[in-house]
Structures are given as C-alpha cells and as structure tokens.
Amino acid sequence: MSAVILTVSLYIAEGMLAAAIFCVGIRAWRGPRAQDRVLALDTINVNVMLLFVTLGIRTGTVFFFEAALVIAVVGFVTTVALAKFLMRGEVIE
Amino acid sequence: MTDLPIWAAIVVGLLLIAGGTFALIGAIGLLRLDDFYRRLHAPSLSASGATTCIVLASIIGFSVMNGRPVLREILVGFFIMCTAPVTLMLLGRVALYRDRAADRPVVAESDPLGASPDQE
Amino acid sequence: MKRIIPHPILTLVLLVMWLILTQFTLGQAILGTAVALVAARALAALEPQTIRIRRWSPIPGLFYTFVVDILWSNVKVGRAIMSRTTPPSGLIEVELDTRDRNILAIISVVIAAAPGTAWLGWNPGNQTLLLHLLDIEEGEIWEETLKKSYLGRLKEIFG
Incomplete structure (x- = not known):
C-alpha cells in the first residue's frame, strides 16, 4: 500500500516539475528581453535540481543528491556570470 | 523506498505533491505575468516553497527508511536559501539598469543605485 | 581562543556540513575539524570582520x-x-x-x-x-x- 502511494505521488510530482520546466522553457524561448531569458534559465536550473531530488527519493540512492548539489552550484555561478555580463556588456557599448 | 510505513508514505507523498504544485504555479506565473518586474516574483515560489517541501519529503523518507536521521538534503535547501537572494537581487538591478540605459520609462522615481550601478 | 578559532560559528557549520556529507564517525569528525579550522583561518585572512552575536534569545x-x-x-x-x-x-x-x-x-x-x-x-x-x-x-x-x-x-x- 505504501509503495503505491509513494509511486503515484512521485509520478505526480515529477510530472508537475516537468510541466513547470516546459512552461519556463517557453518563457526562455520567447524572451522578450535578455533578463527574462536569464531569469527563466535560473528557474529551469532550480526545477531540474528539484527533479533530481525526487529521482533520488524514487531510487533511494545518494547518487542523485550529489548531482543535484552540483547542478545547484553550477547554476548559481552561471546566473551570476550572466547577470554581471548583462550589466557590464552594455556599459562598453 | 517501498518498505516505508504507511503514515510516512502519506506524509512524503503530500509534501512531494505540494512541492510540485508550488513549482508549477511559479512556472505558470513566469509565463503569465506581463512585466519583467512582476515576473521576478514567480521563481521565488519554486526556490522557497517547492524546495522546502521536496527537501522535507526527502529528509523524512530517507530518515524513516534508514531508521536514523539523514540530513543530507538540508544542504541543498540551505544552499538555495543562500543563493536565491543573490541571483534575484542581481537580476532586479540588471533590469533597472538596462531600463535606465535604454531610456525606457523607469519604474522608480528616486535613484536607489546611487552614483554607479556597481556601488555597494 | 580567538587566535586558534577566528570564526567559531563558521567552523561549527563547516564541521556539521562535513559530517553530513560523509559519515558521523570519530575519524571524519577529526578530519572535518581540521578542514574547518583551516578554512576559518583562510577566511580570517581575507575578511577581518567577524560576526558577533550579542543575544541568542x-x-x-x-x-x-x-x-x-x-x-x-x-x-x-x-x-x-x-x-x-x-x-x-x-x-x-x-x-x-x-x-x-x-x-x-x-x-x-x-x-x-x-x-x-x-x-x-x-x-x-x-x-x-x-x-x-x-x-x-x-x-x-x-x-x-x-x-x-x-x-x-x-x-x-x-x-
């Protein structure tokens, strides 16, 4: 019984996260401005990380947790670098 | 993960679904809201609400399964809590700065950034 | 005290993080303490200001x-x-x-x-x-x- 509850709720949560990534992906594709795309990419990062945590619950291994931590770190550095570029890039123009 | 007691399975399942709902609502908000400054609010829904729920679900699930507290996932939550302010703040300032540089109608009457946008 | 442990809160947080990421054993605790102390000294060299909590209540x-x-x-x-x-x-x-x-x-x-x-x-x-x-x-x-x-x-x- 508990296996059924857990499997169904994992499917629902993963489906919702996948739908969320899809919606954010549309926003990243549409723009309209560069900061919208950066914001959308950052949100995709957070959602992918959450998806990895749910996958870790499904499989019960440590592997996905470490992947999630790496995604979080790399995503943070990426967003900061892109934001800095948006600020600095136009100063020179 | 399949041999959890039933109460733990229900708690973990509810937290997972709540987290998924928060993330989905945040994504819909990012898609629906019409102005960048308004869209800036949507991602913190997945950064705070969804992360808290899913991290809690993972902690409870692993702790009950192993019979001892497993706090690994709290690091993910802590990390997101510390980095979300930096990214959102930087993006807010980027938007304000770019609007001002492009001579768009700036939302603020006063100048919160001081003399230069990089001043701390 | 202040010379050996420049940032006590940071040292403690780093030690706890080390133990969470590895295992709660004595060996890891000693290794984690060493790493945390070195990291705290490195931070002290960069940033002189330490956090001082006056009241915990x-x-x-x-x-x-x-x-x-x-x-x-x-x-x-x-x-x-x-x-x-x-x-x-x-x-x-x-x-x-x-x-x-x-x-x-x-x-x-x-x-x-x-x-x-x-x-x-x-x-x-x-x-x-x-x-x-x-x-x-x-x-x-x-x-x-x-x-x-x-x-x-x-x-x-x-x-």
Whole structure:
C-alpha cells in the first residue's frame, strides 16, 4: 500500500516539475528581453535540481543528491556570470 | 523506498505533491505575468516553497527508511536559501539598469543605485 | 581562543556540513575539524570582520516569524497567479536605520524567500531599500513587518 502511494505521488510530482520546466522553457524561448531569458534559465536550473531530488527519493540512492548539489552550484555561478555580463556588456557599448 | 510505513508514505507523498504544485504555479506565473518586474516574483515560489517541501519529503523518507536521521538534503535547501537572494537581487538591478540605459520609462522615481550601478 | 578559532560559528557549520556529507564517525569528525579550522583561518585572512552575536534569545521567535511569513506569502502569490486578474504591482521604499552588513544580508534572504517581494536596490546614502511588490496593497504591511519584526529583532541579536 505504501509503495503505491509513494509511486503515484512521485509520478505526480515529477510530472508537475516537468510541466513547470516546459512552461519556463517557453518563457526562455520567447524572451522578450535578455533578463527574462536569464531569469527563466535560473528557474529551469532550480526545477531540474528539484527533479533530481525526487529521482533520488524514487531510487533511494545518494547518487542523485550529489548531482543535484552540483547542478545547484553550477547554476548559481552561471546566473551570476550572466547577470554581471548583462550589466557590464552594455556599459562598453 | 517501498518498505516505508504507511503514515510516512502519506506524509512524503503530500509534501512531494505540494512541492510540485508550488513549482508549477511559479512556472505558470513566469509565463503569465506581463512585466519583467512582476515576473521576478514567480521563481521565488519554486526556490522557497517547492524546495522546502521536496527537501522535507526527502529528509523524512530517507530518515524513516534508514531508521536514523539523514540530513543530507538540508544542504541543498540551505544552499538555495543562500543563493536565491543573490541571483534575484542581481537580476532586479540588471533590469533597472538596462531600463535606465535604454531610456525606457523607469519604474522608480528616486535613484536607489546611487552614483554607479556597481556601488555597494 | 580567538587566535586558534577566528570564526567559531563558521567552523561549527563547516564541521556539521562535513559530517553530513560523509559519515558521523570519530575519524571524519577529526578530519572535518581540521578542514574547518583551516578554512576559518583562510577566511580570517581575507575578511577581518567577524560576526558577533550579542543575544541568542530572539532567534527562535525570528525564525518562527520567518517561516509563517514565507508560507503566507507563498500561498498568497500562488493564489494571485492562478486568479483571473492579478493585482496591481508597485514599488515601495523602506527606510531601514542600519548599516550592518549581516542584518542587511538576513533581510535580503527574507525578501528573496518571500515571493511577494523583490529586492531592487539598496541606497547606502539615505539607507533606503527599494522593493517591488506584486500586490501594492500590501505595501504598508510589509513595511511594518520589515521594520518591526525583522529589523528590531536583528538589531537586538547583532547589537
């Protein structure tokens, strides 16, 4: 019984996260401005990380947790670098 | 993960679904809201609400399964809590700065950034 | 004491993080303590200012307020997004009477974690904070909350 509850709720949560990534992906594709795309990419990062945590619950291994931590770190550095570029890039123009 | 007691399975399942709902609502908000400054609010829904729920679900699930507290996932939550302010703040300032540089109608009457946008 | 452990809180947090990432054994505790001490000394070489907590007693109350505010704001913004018409947004300026970096850092965490608010800028000249609110009707509530329940208590904690 508990296996059924857990499997169904994992499917629902993963489906919702996948739908969320899809919606954010549309926003990243549409723009309209560069900061919208950066914001959308950052949100995709957070959602992918959450998806990895749910996958870790499904499989019960440590592997996905470490992947999630790496995604979080790399995503943070990426967003900061892109934001800095948006600020600095136009100063020179 | 399949041999959890039933109460733990229900708690973990509810937290997972709540987290998924928060993330989905945040994504819909990012898609629906019409102005960048308004869209800036949507991602913190997945950064705070969804992360808290899913991290809690993972902690409870692993702790009950192993019979001892497993706090690994709290690091993910802590990390997101510390980095979300930096990214959102930087993006807010980027938007304000770019609007001002492009001579768009700036939302603020006063100048919160001081003399230069990089001043701390 | 101060010479051996320059940043006691940071050292403790690093040790706990090390133990969580590895295992709770004596060997890992010794290794983690060594790593934490070296990291704290490295930070002390970079940044001379250490955090000094004057009073610990307001921390649980502050944490409780934080959790309640975040939950309330999450639900509120979720409803606003899913409803047919989203409320009008706007900017507010909050005058925070402080220059302490630690207080500002914690306030920025609160503002980023609460979905209804977004930090746009901090003017160190007149110590005002520019916030964007999804629902401008809540402006006075947020100003009051930030000033009374956060700034007041944080000043008590950091002195």
